[in-house]
Every structure is written in structure tokens, then in C-alpha cells.
Amino acid sequence: MTTNMVELQNVSKQFGDNTVVQDVSLQVKEGEFLTLLGPSGCGKTTTLRMIAGFEQPTEGTILLDGRRVDNVPANKRNVNTVFQSYALFPHMNIYDNIAFGLKMRRANKNSIKEKVTKMLELVQLQGFEKRMPSQLSGGQKQRIAIARALINNPKVILLDEPLGALDLKLRKQMQVELKHLQKQLKITFIYVTHDQEEALTMSDRIAVMNKGIVEQIGLPVDIYEKPQTKFVADFIGETNLFEGNVSKVNGRYAYLDLGVKEIEVKNEGLQIGEKVYLTIRPERIHILADGSQEAANSVQLKARFKERIYVGSTSKMVVLLDNGKEVVINEPAGQTQYGGKIDQEMILTWGIDHGVVMKD
């Protein structure tokens, strides 16, 4: 059985009357890359700081490598943190910045030199030993901060928006580099970001947080394809959210009354009369070509063309249902043969199994 490197059991944190983390339980396996994802203020950093030992939980237990750490101070936990602001020592050169942790532990000079050289190779900054932090770019500084965290050989690295200060292109490059580094070293990473694309790209699993609660934890593909709550569906990527009442239940399928039409959805424990939400990703909706056959197990819905927005690799087509609700459809570049005239009528269609029904 794989060991849980980090485990939170019913952890809550209050600041005064304000509960900012509420009953969070999660397990992170050895060598796993787990991301805490959520909007600003949802409690991600506070959760990370409790794991690091900078904050104490108001309730609940944290275990590192199977041991309770309630009374273990931050500097005695086998954990290192990388922050968004690189936190390099400005008056020390790169060599001394990276060597700092080992010097504090009074490691011998030769072994320090060997390890610093290896770390610089790892982050691809060989030859930078004598530079000062002020002579590095943002991306280079962050690589040094990561090298400095790695040199102590911690079991867990906590990263709080480490790429947040970088421009988009560098950020994307560093995402890939960091992920490779993590896989190569097999260190457990707990990563905080509010950027859903970053989370989907880098993580083995994602915990989506909202208002101090973990709403869903799972593989990136499940978080995207099978959101369990309206918040998760809406926060991760773009989606179409419909609200409706269950009007009929019929074995594998049920009917949802959207106001404009009753449509079929998957029946996963639905009750007649229940109010539920249906989410369908824009890339799952197609336009039924004139005269073509309706596919089996699909839904059809009448709509009118409103506008098309060009976004490079795809186009977004916005259409309106009869009740005025907007629906967004993604079309791959070069496949925009439908619509174009305001109010042009069309039939939207999607596979019933591509719709996900959520109760809240």
C-alpha cells in the first residue's frame, strides 16, 4: 500500500469568528502532485500554512509521513515551502542562497559544493553561482528558490502560487519544467493556485476549494468532465449551466424541464420534482446539419445565432434559446460553417451522456 505522506483529518481554522477552513480531510500519497485550487480567499494558503506549521488548526489533525505534527514546529517538519515572492536573500550570491539550509545544518564544505552544483544543474542554471539575486530574471529567481527548497531533501514541498509573478509564456514553460522535476525527484508536492489551467496541466489530483470547504477532490479529467457541484463546473473551464426541474424518471434516463423544452439527462438518483443543474461543456455541443439524422441518445434544442467570438485556435459561437438564455459552443478553427446571420435558427445537439447533472 502506498503511504500517505500528508494527511488532514477534519481540519478547521478560525480567525476570530471567521471560519476560513472548514472540516477539510484529504490524503496526499508519497510522490503525488496535489493542487489546492480555488478563488482568492477560499482558504488555500491557510491550509498550506497549517501543513507547513506556520498556523495551528483550530480543530482536526495533520499527519506528515504517518506522524501527528500538532506539536512539531515548522522548522522541525520535513517540509519546505516555496512562495510566490521568491524570498531569496538579496545580499547573498546564488551559491550561498542555495547552500543556506545545508550550512545551517553544518554539512561539510565538499558535500555542500557537490549538492549546490547538482541543484543548479537540475534547475538548468549552471554557472550562476556568483550572481546576485538582483541580476536574475523572475523565472531564474524562482528556479533558485525551488533549488533552495530541494537541497534539504524534504519529503514534501509546499508551493504557494510559485509562478504567479511570471508572464504567461514563462509561466507555461515553468509549469512543464516543474512537473518534470517533481516526477524525476519523486517528491510530494502540494501546490496552491487559483489558475485552473495550471492546475489541470500539472496535477495528479486537484482539490477544488470554495469558502473554506473542499468541494471536490479528484483526477484533473474527472474534475473537468464530472464536476460534482455547480461551483466546480463553473470554476473549471468554461461551461453551460442550465437549471431545471426533473419531470420524469425512466430507468437510465430522466427528463429535465428547462422551461423551453423537456430534455433527457442521465438518471443518477433523480427524483421527480427535484430542482437540479445540468452542465455541458461548449466543446460537447454541435449544430445539427440540415437534413441530417439525429444521433441515438442525443438531445436537440432549438436556438438562434447571436454572435461569434474569435479566440485563435477555436471560435466561440454564442446562441440564444427561446427564453433568451445564452449558450456557448466551441468550434475548432476552420469549422465555422454554421450561423453567421443574426437570428438564424439552428438545432443544437449533444450526447445525453455528455451532460452532467448536479444537485447543488
Ligand SMILES: Nc1ncnc2c1ncn2[C@@H]1O[C@H](COP(=O)(O)OP(=O)(O)OP(=O)(O)O)[C@@H](O)[C@H]1O
Ligand atoms: N492571519 C489572519 N488573520 C485573519 N484572517 C486571515 C488571516 N490569514 C488569512 N485570513 C483570512 O482567511 C481567508 C482565507 O485566506 P487565504 O489566504 O487562506 O486564502 P487563499 O485562498 O489563499 O486566497 P489568495 O488566493 O487570495 O491567496 C481570507 O478571508 C483572509 O482574509
